[in-house]
């Protein structure tokens with residue numbers, strides 16, 4: 015055992031994983047194999063009172079729990095206000111409002127011409143190439159459709175590529191999921207090549223949270239494959255300054271060195287980052303590691319996320335303070351995603367009548 019390395023891990027994580035070497039810890043497959051998931055692991059992280067056990071079991075049945083050892087090690091599991099814990103820890107309020115709000119507020123299903131492909135905008139299409147994620151974020155927009163299931167079959171992927179090839183208006187393919195970086199590097203390479211081969215596809219974009227929650231996934235082999243498919247842009251999601259660690263900074267640097275621009279699509283979350291100071295700190299730190307703060311998303315009105323959604327007026331006040339204090343490169347656009355083809359709209363331009371769609375209703 016590498017004692018120096020063991021000493022760097024919080025005691026709770028040391029107790030859970032025992033004799034883990036640094037080489038194991040830095041291996042993304044080890045991280046996935048040892049992810050904490052399900053009721054048993056949740057109870058190892060924190061004490062669930064006996065009367066709540068049945069309710070939690072019901073909750074996990076609907077919205078699973080999963081976190082990588084790496085991301086779990088950044089969390090103070092004994093602090094109920096820890097902003098990283100709030101993103102990962104199941105909350106029984108997720109199933110308290112089953113009738114309220116929509117499972118698919120952006121109407122992605124309605125804009126899905128073939129299984130796994132979303133065509134909301136004329137010149138862009140989203141390919142959902144993986145149903146898996148390294149973690150299950152409680153605020154996820156797709157939390158009602160993601161299941162720890164198998165990835166799409168080769169036939170389904172072929173049908174997505176065929177659809178794109180039949181639509182010359184599509185100039186950009188956004189490869190998303192789940193998390194596409196959970197695919198093996200060779201499978202991802204094949205998939206990107208299938209879209210890259212289509213003459214009118216000019217640009218590829220990857221949406222992934224791996225640099226934040228599983229930074230060891232960004233290894234030299236992956237960076238080389240992504241570099242070979244340029245122009246390729248990568249959007250990730252940093253939500254709190256504490257997520258910028260030497261490991262996540264290194265992952266972003268590796269991508270940048272491969273010529274892949276990295277941007278962050280931060281989600282405004284109640285109790286996580288809903289103060290101007292926290293967001294200013296986050297965006298300043300992102301700028302220091304050369305990651306562009308691209309969007310600040312107002313959390314979508316997805317069923318099961320209401321407890322994490324900030325009040326829109328509060329969001330506007332935060333953004334006003336940021337605008338007054340931050341330079342342009344530290345100021346993402348604050349947007350709400352509207353249903354169907356309406357798309358992303360700057361909150362500052364949103365008419366009061368349309369705000370109702372995104373307001374948390376208590």
Ligand code: SF4
Nearest residue numbers: 147150151154192223
């Ligand atoms: S990593 Fe992304 S897709 Fe996966 S659960 Fe989190 S927000 Fe959703």
